[in-house]
Amino acid sequence: MxxxxxxxxxxxxxxxxxxxxxxxxxxxxxxxxxxxxxxxxxxxxxxxxxxxxxxxxxxxxxxxxxxxxxxxxxxxxxxxxxxxxxxTTSPQPPVLEAEALLRLLFAENGTTEDVIAALDALAADAADLHEQVTSINSGYLDGEHPFPERTHLSVLFATFQLELFDLIVNWVEFAKSEIAAWPTTEGLGMTDRTAAILDCIKERRSVLAAPLDGG
Amino acid sequence: MxxxxxxxxxxxxxxxxxxxxxxxxxxxxxxxxxxxxxxxxxxxxxxxxxxxxxxxxxxxxxxxxxxxxxxxxxxxxxxxxxxxxxxTTSPQPPVLEAEALLRLLFAENGTTEDVIAALDALAADAADLHEQVTSINSGYLDGEHPFPERTHLSVLFATFQLELFDLIVNWVEFAKSEIAAWPTTEGLGMTDRTAAILDCIKERRSVLAAPLDGG
DNA sequence: TTGACACTACTGCATTTTGCAGTACATTAC
DNA sequence: GTAATGTACTGCAAAATGCAGTAGTGTCAA
The missing domain is CATH 1.10.10.10 (Winged helix-like DNA-binding domain superfamily/Winged helix DNA-binding domain)
Incomplete structure (x- = not known):
């Protein structure tokens, strides 16, 4: 069967x-x-x-x-x-698995150095993946594609990966700047900076765009 | 055992x-x-x-x-x-699973409408997830958090999700504008627009930032 | 020319993870 | 009082992973 x-x-x-x-x-x-x-x-x-x-x-x-x-x-x-x-059938929702984000969610069980290390590893992995996608694609302009008729698909596909890996690297930068303002990982609750971030969320502004006040 | x-x-x-x-x-x-x-x-x-x-x-x-x-x-x-x-141990690399992107990669097996439908579904899922994260977090400013001492973690964590779901929605917008310029899904290869995207990639510019030439 | 080492080309098996159906009691709304 | 929804799981088959093992092929250097 x-x-x-x-x-x-x-x-x-x-x-x-x-x-x-x-x-x-x-x-x-x-x-x-x-x-x-x-x-x-x-x-x-x-x-x-x-x-x-x-x-x-x-x-x-x-x-x-x-x-x-x-x-x-x-x-x-x-x-x-x-x-x-x-x-013609409809696709399943996207799913992201990121152990480093799990470390952030449970940051209170370790030191700020532990979270920073996890986020650094995440950024390093993203940078590495970015490099891999770039190197696969950079040859296409010179005609180095095993399936030249598929270039339009490969390249459009690649743009998503590159945007994603860039986002990860940039967000880690932001997250680290936040964590740098923490005296400890535990029990901080609603800080001024956290409130400022929540304002961004409410107004649908990106937290990556400009430095926050409230620190 | x-x-x-x-x-x-x-x-x-x-x-x-x-x-x-x-x-x-x-x-x-x-x-x-x-x-x-x-x-x-x-x-x-x-x-x-x-x-x-x-x-x-x-x-x-x-x-x-x-x-x-x-x-x-x-x-x-x-x-x-x-x-x-x-x-203190180091986390595994991030992993994304997106069936809609698989449809893009294999777009040549269907119509442009098929790919567009898959991408629309992806954007809808991302918008939905964005909404879920926003609604969970929007209560925090009013003190509605089951674990108030964890607010700093929840909120920083949420920023990543929101940025990610925004990215997906924006990228789908871009991808659809590209696909709209395709006469068919198959055999296009290196079009002017694809070449323009590759230029972006080489210079590490975001394709989402500004409209491309080459169309 | 032979020995080391990377590459090609898989298979078997134990363990992990999922999906789904099924069971059954509790609570709330009408 | 009963229907619907929520709570609180378990069993089982199937899907997927991780890893070790096997074995032939190509390549480069001592």
Missing amino acids: ASRLTTSSYAVLGLLRIQPWTGYELTRQATRSLRFAWPKSERLLYAEPKKLVEHGLVTAHDEQVGQRSRTVYTITDEGRAALSEWM | ASRLTTSSYAVLGLLRIQPWTGYELTRQATRSLRFAWPKSERLLYAEPKKLVEHGLVTAHDEQVGQRSRTVYTITDEGRAALSEWM
């Missing part, structure tokens, strides 16, 4: 729509783009194409490389149809 | 550090704050405190409400110590 198709199945099917790949190549390709919208484990990426074969959306054939065989997966017409169908 | 502690264990431990809760109350509380940094299923939130008991970080005692009993979990000194210890 074939198990049901998940969003991850369609993610892999989407990659196979571009061209035939082996399981290993799917994991490589997922690291380049998929992971920024749908981060899945290598293990799953190996399992999904097999499921797609059971559903008839993909065919598998073995190629021989010396003593070793590799399985190449190719999308079928049914696969293309299923993908088009899926495109 | 007690299974090992995960980040989710510490997330629940962090809530229990604030005050004793039942499993059900933990799920309620997680919906208010935890979920924006560490979104976990209700099922898991019920399971974690039991694990914490096995590790001696939490104690459980049953209360009677009529015919029904409920289990209240209370943090121990060992629990507080474990939490402080955890605060």
Whole structure:
């Protein structure tokens, strides 16, 4: 009995729509783009194409490389149809997982240095991801794209990541400036600065735009 | 044999550090704050405190409400110590899951209307989440906080969410204006506008700031 | 020319996490 | 008094992860 198709199945099917790949190549390709919208484990990426074969959306054939065989997966017409169908359904809400923000929420259990360290790590990770996206995209102007006909998609997709990672870096800057004004992590409650931030929120002003009063 | 502690264990431990809760109350509380940094299923939130008991970080005692009993979990000194210890460790990188972005990446399999619909859904979800965070926080200025001594943390935490949801709404606006210039979803490759975006990326300018040329 | 090391190409298994249905008592509104 | 909503969970199957293990291939240098 074939198990049901998940969003991850369609993610892999989407990659196979571009061209035939082996399981290993799917994991490589997922690291380049998929992971920024749908981060899945290598293990799953190996399992999904097999499921797609059971559903008839993909065919598998073995190629021989010396003593070793590799399985190449190719999308079928049914696969293309299923993908088009899926495109018309409505997507799940976005979800962010950020352990560093968890540290902020529970900051009272550690020192201000602990929170700052967690936020620094977050900013460093964001800067690193920004760099990765930039380096993948910077080649496109010189025609370095494995799928040149897809450049308009890759680039528009990348703009979101870059804005997001920039936001994280900037927000960490802001958060650190707030925390620098804390004498301790615990029991501060409603400070002047916190009240000033709440004013921003009420008026829908960005806290990143300009320095706050109330400090 | 007690299974090992995960980040989710510490997330629940962090809530229990604030005050004793039942499993059900933990799920309620997680919906208010935890979920924006560490979104976990209700099922898991019920399971974690039991694990914490096995590790001696939490104690459980049953209360009677009529015919029904409920289990209240209370943090121990060992629990507080474990939490402080955890605060000094370094957090995992942030992870975003956005099915709507997946639709953009694979836009060529559907119509421009399909992508637009997915992006509209993303913006609607973000606006909805923005509203939820705002409504939770807007009461704080009037003293409506269950844990007033934690206001400085809640509010600083909320600023990130609000900036993020704003970004999503604004970026969707931008992305839709780009897509509006597409005659089709497929095979466009390097258009003038895409080249203009890549210039922004190279110079690290935000694409959201000002209208692009090249259209 | 051989040995070390990175890369390719996976699989198996234990554990973690989710989704969903199901159970059952309590409280509130009408 | 009963219907609807809220409280307070549990069981189970399925999805997903993490990690170790296996094994052949290519490459560069001593």
